[in-house]
Amino acid sequence: MAIKAADMLIARRADTRARADFATWKMIAKLNGFSALPAEAQNFLEGYRQLLSKMNEADASEATIQLMYKSYYSEMGGTGVPPELPSRASEPVADSGNVTAFRRPAARPTPAASAPPAKPQLPVALIFMCLAVVYVSIRYYFR
Numbered sequence: 001m002a003i004k005a006a007d008m009l010i011a012r013r014a015d016t017r018a019r020a021d022f023a024t025w026k027m028i029a030k031l032n033g034f035s036a037l038p039a040e041a042q043n044f045l046e047g048y049r050q051l052l053s054k055m056n057e058a059d060a061s062e063a064t065i066q067l068m069y070k071s072y073y074s075e076m077g078g079t080g081v082p083p084e085l086p087s088r089a090s091e092p093v094a095d096s097g098n099v100t101a102f103r104r105p106a107a108r109p110t111p112a113a114s115a116p117p118a119k120p121q122l123p124v125a126l127i128f129m130c131l132a133v134v135y136v137s138i139r140y141y142f143r
Contacts, residue, residue: 004079007078007079007080007083008083010073010076010077010078011069011073011078011082011083011085012085013072013076014069014072014073014075014076014078014082015065015069015072015085017072018065018066018068018069018071018072019065021041021068022044022048022061022064022065022068025037025041025044025045026045026048026061029045044064044067044068045064047064047067048060048061048064051063051064069082069085070082
């Protein structure tokens, strides 16, 4: 049976939503907020707890996500049986070697140690007094 592109798009959205919702609900439940979750979330998490008694955590999580995925698929308007999506591997991502580790830059020498001593600058008050003398002498000269 051929799967329509629209159904595949719905399937991907439903899978993404199921994985995100499950992770969120699981975290809220761990933070003692189980009673604040909607009834649908509480039902899925209760099913997850029952599955935990029968299998390990990874398998129970994946089984619960698949149940949520099927529910979301039909809710989003998918027709027929939800298509099988490739399962997401829980294996660690292999190092591709294109990431550079952060290194602290070398310490820069202080400006006083590396540069020759700078010329001392004239104080602002001395400059102001010189300007005042020039202004007064120009005014006095043109009188």
